[in-house]
Amino acid sequence: MSTIRTIAFDGDDTLWHSESYFEATHAQFRALLAPHVAGEVIDRTLIETESRNLRLFGYGVKGYVLSMIETAIELTEGRIPAADIRTLLDFGKTMLDHPVELIDGVIGVLDALGDRYRLMVITKGDLFHQETKVARSGIAERFDRIEIVAEKDEATYRRILSRVSEAPDRFLMVGNSMRSDILPVLDLGGQAVHVPYRITWAHEEAAEPRHKPPGFYAIGDIAELPGLLALIDGAAA
Amino acid sequence: MSTIRTIAFDGDDTLWHSESYFEATHAQFRALLAPHVAGEVIDRTLIETESRNLRLFGYGVKGYVLSMIETAIELTEGRIPAADIRTLLDFGKTMLDHPVELIDGVIGVLDALGDRYRLMVITKGDLFHQETKVARSGIAERFDRIEIVAEKDEATYRRILSRVSEAPDRFLMVGNSMRSDILPVLDLGGQAVHVPYRITWAHEEAAEPRHKPPGFYAIGDIAELPGLLALIDGAAA
Numbered sequence: 001m002s003t004i005r006t007i008a009f010d011g012d013d014t015l016w017h018s019e020s021y022f023e024a025t026h027a028q029f030r031a032l033l034a035p036h037v038a039g040e041v042i043d044r045t046l047i048e049t050e051s052r053n054l055r056l057f058g059y060g061v062k063g064y065v066l067s068m069i070e071t072a073i074e075l076t077e078g079r080i081p082a083a084d085i086r087t088l089l090d091f092g093k094t095m096l097d098h099p100v101e102l103i104d105g106v107i108g109v110l111d112a113l114g115d116r117y118r119l120m121v122i123t124k125g126d127l128f129h130q131e132t133k134v135a136r137s138g139i140a141e142r143f144d145r146i147e148i149v150a151e152k153d154e155a156t157y158r159r160i161l162s163r164v165s166e167a168p169d170r171f172l173m174v175g176n177s178m179r180s181d182i183l184p185v186l187d188l189g190g191q192a193v194h195v196p197y198r199i200t201w202a203h204e205e206a207a208e209p210r211h212k213p214p215g216f217y218a219i220g221d222i223a224e225l226p227g228l229l230a231l232i233d234g235a236a237a
Numbered sequence: 238m239s240t241i242r243t244i245a246f247d248g249d250d251t252l253w254h255s256e257s258y259f260e261a262t263h264a265q266f267r268a269l270l271a272p273h274v275a276g277e278v279i280d281r282t283l284i285e286t287e288s289r290n291l292r293l294f295g296y297g298v299k300g301y302v303l304s305m306i307e308t309a310i311e312l313t314e315g316r317i318p319a320a321d322i323r324t325l326l327d328f329g330k331t332m333l334d335h336p337v338e339l340i341d342g343v344i345g346v347l348d349a350l351g352d353r354y355r356l357m358v359i360t361k362g363d364l365f366h367q368e369t370k371v372a373r374s375g376i377a378e379r380f381d382r383i384e385i386v387a388e389k390d391e392a393t394y395r396r397i398l399s400r401v402s403e404a405p406d407r408f409l410m411v412g413n414s415m416r417s418d419i420l421p422v423l424d425l426g427g428q429a430v431h432v433p434y435r436i437t438w439a440h441e442e443a444a445e446p447r448h449k450p451p452g453f454y455a456i457g458d459i460a461e462l463p464g465l466l467a468l469i470d471g472a473a474a
Contacts (some may be wrong), residue, residue, distance in 0.1 A: 056333040058365025062299040069306065070326055073319045082315040085322055089307050096293040127364035128295025128387045151364045163400075 004191065004229065006148075006166045008111060010175030011038035011123030011130065013197035014222070016137055017101045022064065025091050025201055029068055032084055036076045046071045051203065058150055060126030065092035091229045100136040105223035110142045111124060112226040122160060122173070123145045124180060133145050152180035161188075172232075176227060179206035182216065191232070193220050241428065241466065244350060245384075247412030248360030248367060250434035251459070253374055254338045259301065260436055262328045266305055269321055273313045283308045288440065295362030295387055297406045302329035310333045333366060337373040342460035347379045358383045359397060360412070361417060376426040391415035391424050402468075409469075411462060416443035420451065428452035428469070432459050 001037045013092040026046075032040050049067045057063030068088050113119060113164035121143050123130050131146045134140050145164060149156050161171055167187035173179025183206060185192040192215065219228055249255035263283070271315040286304045294300030305325050309317045347466050350356060358380050367385045371377050382401060388395050397430050398408055405426035412418025420443060422429040428453065456465055 053330075056297060056330055058363070060299075060365075062294060062303060063302060066329065068300060068325060069322065072321050073326075076319070078319040078323070080319050082310045082313070082317050082319070082322070085306065085319070086310050086315070088302060089310075092303065093290075093293055126295070128297075128386065148364065150368045177351045 001217055003170065003233050004117065004172045005166065005170040006118045006120060007172050007174060008120040008122045008148055010177065010181045011133065012125065014174060014195060015103060015106050016108060016133065017103060019197060019201055021095050021197045022161065022201070025095060026092060032087060033072060033075060036079065042075065045075055053205070059093045060129055061123055063093055065089065082168055100133050102137065103222060105221060109225050113229065114142055114173045119143050122147055122149065122152065124152050139233060152186040157184055157188050157190070177204040180203050186213050193225065193228065194218040207217055214229060240407065240470055241354065242407040243355045243357060243401065243408050244411060245357040247357045247418045248358055248370065248415065249362065250413045251411060252340060252342060252343055254359065254435045256434055256438055258332050259337055259438070263334055264327060269324060270309060270312060282312055286359065291440070295368055296361055298329055298332045299363060302326065304462065310321050313387045320433065337370050340459060342458060345464050346459055350361060351379055353409065359386065359389065361386055361389050388465040389421060391421040394421055394425050394427070408432065414441040415442050418445060423450050423452055430462060432467065
């Protein structure tokens, strides 16, 4: 195994909190519809609506708000008052306008790794909102490159590595989503470190590889990353 | 003036139709609200809402739909039925799902220029929808590179040119928006060809430069581009 040269971090729920805002909004959405529908029906229908709309909307807050509105109208058979739909619009604006809150330990990790590796962000979702978040994060200048992509699959990673002239076996991806951050990078011949977040969005769920393939690592906290890299690079040297 | 080496095309309303779908949807939106409000009030309020939301939503269909819903609730003082809001959601889905219709003459232009220049697309807006449009356009493989950006300002063009190692004076941008495609490229020392579309979105309006700066050209139809380039390159040779 070669020595790692480039480390890329996922953004949402790896460098900064994201899913927790969706979770909080979801609780407010449930409360708003509580007079009309049971909570489990709300949860199930919203996930179904989001899945159906993903093909047209892609990822991000704006599509989420449109799916909430669609779900609310469907579940109340059109009885939801316009004032409540206005409230859903405001939920979305609050999410989009929220300050970026870094995950504990991120700054220390970037301090520890910045001199020894080329650091990148590879984040998925709405281009405009992701750029806003990167700008507000205060850590943009720590990275050589920031890539915002619509989908994180093997082809996307291959294209990015080709653009930065990096070999897959010198590349390591760090992220919270097995489906988007880990599995496609391993398939490409790269290495990947899974750092789970407290919550995983239903659409990002994927099982851990049953037999740990070479290049797959899992840690419980991003602060453990520098220690893990010392081990990996020590073993490769 | 140096010989042109890289030509970049704007996407929406330069390579393919876009604003005409917004225009058609806007007419349907007006018709939907006609029982409640006068047409001029609808037009003015929607533009105001869009302008106010641009900072949070960025460009694209999803933000447009959210602004239509907000406008409809505001102008009817909450009296709009949920079924009509459901119709606005469907307008958005129809726009997102629409086949990509190339502007007349585009294929001939790409045929004429593909062997002699490095061709790119630099398009602004929703990442997911723009990628879908590029894929559906059938012309993606004609371009060396496709850049989807959140905002087209001088810094954006500078970053792209640096990534492709191109000098500004060897770069020419083709597009319908003075504000996004022409002025920032001229400011950077590049050349730019304005090809107006039938309709210009209010937010993209900007005056033509009063004294034509060097490197600024305007044609009425994209089919005139190969002829113009022959003149430009002839003059530079």
